[in-house]
Amino acid sequence: MVSSTHWLASQAAMRMLELDGNAADAATAAGLVLQVVEPHLNGPGGDLPLIVASPDDPTPRVLCGQGPAPSGATPEHFAASGLDRVPGSGLLAAAVPGAFDAWMVLLRDRGTMSVRQVAGPALHYARHGHPVLERVCRTIETVRELFEQHWPTSAAQWLPGGAPPVPGSLVTNPAWADTLERLLGEEDAAGPREQGIEAVRGAWSSGFVAEAVDAFVRRPVRHPGGPVLPGVLTAQDLADFEATWEDAVTLDWRGHTVAKTGPWGQGPALLQVLRTVDAVGHADLDTVEGLHTLVEAWKLAMADREAWYGDSADVPLAALLDPGYAVERAALVGPRASREVRPGSPLGRTPRLAEHALLVEGAALVDVTAGEPTVRREPGPVLTPEGEVRGDTCHVDVVDRWGMTVSATPSGGWLQSSPFIPQVGFALGTRLQMTWLEQGLPSSLVPGRRPRTTLTPTLVLRDGIPVLACGSPGGDQQDQWQSVFLLRHLVSGLSLQEAIDAPQLHTTSFPASFHPRATEPGVVVAESRLGDDLLDGLRARGHEVVVQGPWSLGRMCAVARDPGTGVLSAGANPRGMQGYAVGR
Numbered sequence: 001m002v003s004s005t006h007w008l009a010s011q012a013a014m015r016m017l018e019l020d021g022n023a024a025d026a027a028t029a030a031g032l033v034l035q036v037v038e039p040h041l042n043g044p045g046g047d048l049p050l051i052v053a054s055p056d057d058p059t060p061r062v063l064c065g066q067g068p069a070p071s072g073a074t075p076e077h078f079a080a081s082g083l084d085r086v087p088g089s090g091l092l093a094a095a096v097p098g099a100f101d102a103w104m105v106l107l108r109d110r111g112t113m114s115v116r117q118v119a120g121p122a123l124h125y126a127r128h129g130h131p132v133l134e135r136v137c138r139t140i141e142t143v144r145e146l147f148e149q150h151w152p153t154s155a156a157q158w159l160p161g162g163a164p165p166v167p168g169s170l171v172t173n174p175a176w177a178d179t180l181e182r183l184l185g186e187e188d189a190a191g192p193r194e195q196g197i198e199a200v201r202g203a204w205s206s207g208f209v210a211e212a213v214d215a216f217v218r219r220p221v222r223h224p225g226g227p228v229l230p231g232v233l234t235a236q237d238l239a240d241f242e243a244t245w246e247d248a249v250t251l252d253w254r255g256h257t258v259a260k261t262g263p264w265g266q267g268p269a270l271l272q273v274l275r276t277v278d279a280v281g282h283a284d285l286d287t288v289e290g291l292h293t294l295v296e297a298w299k300l301a302m303a304d305r306e307a308w309y310g311d312s313a314d315v316p317l318a319a320l321l322d323p324g325y326a327v328e329r330a331a332l333v334g335p336r337a338s339r340e341v342r343p344g345s346p347l348g349r350t351p352r353l354a355e356h357a358l359l360v361e362g363a364a365l366v367d368v369t370a371g372e373p374t375v376r377r378e379p380g381p382v383l384t385p386e387g388e389v390r391g392d393t394c395h396v397d398v399v400d401r402w403g404m405t406v407s408a409t410p411s412g413g414w415l416q417s418s419p420f421i422p423q424v425g426f427a428l429g430t431r432l433q434m435t436w437l438e439q440g441l442p443s444s445l446v447p448g449r450r451p452r453t454t455l456t457p458t459l460v461l462r463d464g465i466p467v468l469a470c471g472s473p474g475g476d477q478q479d480q481w482q483s484v485f486l487l488r489h490l491v492s493g494l495s496l497q498e499a500i501d502a503p504q505l506h507t508t509s510f511p512a513s514f515h516p517r518a519t520e521p522g523v524v525v526a527e528s529r530l531g532d533d534l535l536d537g538l539r540a541r542g543h544e545v546v547v548q549g550p551w552s553l554g555r556m557c558a559v560a561r562d563p564g565t566g567v568l569s570a571g572a573n574p575r576g577m578q579g580y581a582v583g584r
Contacts, residue, residue, distance in 0.1 A: 065102025
């Protein structure tokens, strides 16, 4: 079974399964296709965390394809450039690209196929074209002036004939197709499968790809707000990075084990919320009490995320996930909506928030190139007429006939994030915008350390066997929407599809991860399908409810396997009419 955010990626993954590949082969094929068909949401120059487990190797393992800050990305460099925070787009915000290498490491260590086999669909779509999504065209139109005036290489790729492509027309990326061909040539010349994959990785990190990126980044380009500056990413930064395996962070919860990334991502916040909701004792999302409890639990967890999560300082994770700490936090869930950012004090330590996080409420302007923003308000939320946020991510889940299960959330390297590099056919990511220039924080900008990411796949096990993979695009909302899905599926007993289809909501009452890092005190964003009784009930408790369209929030994917019967199942998000589940 496969579920992803684009039908072509799901079908590419299914093809690998039909050819006797396993879940790792299939996920890699899907991931490479997503880089081509959802270029506004991810790319080869972006980031990738994933989680994998199988019945014969049931310990959930995280593959970290989140690249760190380049060696030259120092607070002093940004200060000398006249910046008080990392821009939301442009070359200065680029972390070391991690997504492509992570897909190759997954293929090498857990897959069975060659790069040529799994890259075949992506190469075809890059060379011969794919029907471009309306959302891609809309994104290009949004940044058209930027491309035309300041990023000419992006204009050459994304404004054919001087205008955005027409939805449904065939769009190609010949530069990326050429890069893939060169990489596959390196594989062909290297011999056996693993040596071939290593040859591809070497050409990426120490060969022609790294050289082209290095040369391009040295050119000054315009950043948000006007400064024209070069980036700091170098070929040596690419050579020094490789995607790495690590243990997942797990929580035993209601007969299941929920696995997430470490606190260099926001994943453990979901585990904190599940504990807090249980400590409060209200998990029924068909009641005002249940919804209020979930929203307030998320405010507390995200305050902890801001104070304690990151890769640049020690994270007291065991204390944050301790049942006793959850009881302490649950006691803060009162009958009225909180409008404060209230981090806790695990182990008696004093929490500290970035000074900027304490200052910014709301946002008068939106950097549409930043990607994955939470809902912004001018003074209302900045949304398309259909209620969509201006940026996003991708997701893919796969389970094979043997029970290997993969949950992956690729992102970054959006076409709107930084200028297109014509020599290799992709843009760099902007994940450094999630770091603070202020030092001494877990999420401070430190060369060689990972920016704290919002990308957060989920794997669920029962009795030590993987039974569920799920995830969603959506920046700070990813785990919020997943919590709604998990409570409805694992607690209320809805099927995968029913839980995906159920009305969604989230809060923005905490410092956002994306530029300009604003907080919206007391705000809850909800689909209208929740109904007037529940929405009015939330208002009566003091929540500032922002109602969106009936099918506007979340892009959940999910696959599952019953280890007792071997029966596989999947669900895909109907919102946006492009998510797709397939299997047999």
